[in-house]
Amino acid sequence: TEAELERRIWDAKQALGDRVLILGHFYQRDEVVKFADFVGDSFQLARAATTQPQAEAIIFCGVHFMAETADILSKPQQAVILPNLAAGCSMADMANIDQVEDCWADLEALYGTEPDEQGRVPVIPVTYMNSSAAIKDFCGKRGGIVCTSSNAHTVLEWAFERGQRVVFFPDQHLGRNTAKAMGIPLEQMPMWNPNRELGGNTEQQLNEAKVILWNGFCSVHKRFSVAQIEQARAEHPGVRVVVHPECPMDVVDAADESGSTDYITKAIAAAPDGTTFAIGTEINLVQRLATQYPQHTIFCLDPVVCPCSTMYRIHPGYLAWTLERLLAGEVVNRISVDESVSEGSLLALERMLAAKP
Ligand code: 13P
Ligand code: SF4
Secondary structure, eight states, rough: OOOHHHHHHHHHHHHHHEEEEEETTTTHHHHHHTTEEEOHHHHHHHHHHHHOTSSEEEEEEEEEHHHHHHHHHHHHEEEOSSTHHHHTOOOOOOOGGHHHHHHHHHHHHOSSSSSOOTTTEEEEEEEEEOOOOOHHHHHHHHEEEEEEETTTHHHHHHHHHEEEEEEEBBHHHHHHHHHHHOOEEEGOOEEOOSGGGGGGGGGHHHHHHHHESSOOOOHHHHGGOOOHHHHHHSSSSSEEEOOOTTTTTHHHHHSSSOOOOHHHHHHHHHHTOOOEEEESSOOOHHHHHHHTTTSSEEESSSSSSOOOGGGGGHHHHHHHHHHHHTTTEEEEEEEEEEHHHHHHHHHHHHHHHOOOO
């Protein structure tokens, strides 16, 4: 039963004490979040993975790319555990390293490799945290950097100080929304299509490009629409519409604000009592915020429940199992990033952590 499972998790967690650190992403279900030592967005969780060097194991309740990042940033002797190995991210899977290398070869053929008079290289590769370690490594080894939804603007500024243009993997929406907010016109953001010569773009489009986008997206955030925002405004005059920047551009433009899961959480916490919020992000977070802040009216923009199905694969049963195995001296479901890609990934992640806001 649920109560038994809960007891088992508490018992194992208590017995392990400081030997284990449990991290939980905001999108995890409440039955998992309640056991987390730290709950946050992907940037905060990457930082949190470095804070307890004495813990033998970090159990990461989130998705695969987050656990990989925790493994890269934590101490080598610490084991990072993903309770269910099937918890991936469909967006991260949309950029594979072979396609990215092909794209890069084409960009090098087009733009060359020589810096301009200001010392800026032709292209800086930037990858969203939601990508495999192989892509982070690729970026790190070519002078590039990682970003999350909470620092994409800062990271793009960092990149434009060092490069004439950026290629951005894999989320087209975060790339486009961030570049647009920085004043880059849409005509200067061609999208790379890995199946066609020049990515389906003319040479002129690519010559004028400032940000070359990748054709990736989040299937959860893609569901939000301008029609939903219009309906929320009609039904709730004065509603504050806050969406995640993984939403399509027209949705971000129609919303009042956009920001990472941490931004959304803080916006709600800081609002005067009685505020009505329509939120465009994953349902587990929206429902938790609605419960935590009963003084506000908080609902999800999408009336049909939209969970992230892969985040949801972290069932409390898996958490109980990994904790109990650990207590018995066995590490199961360990995520170990191969040495061949961890060096470049670390470089790209450290550049992100050092980039000034
Ligand atoms: P955050 O960086 O806002 O936590 O988002 C991660 C994510 O996967 C959103 O879909
Ligand atoms: Fe990936 Fe979207 Fe799920 Fe985030 S919400 S983990 S981007 S599929």
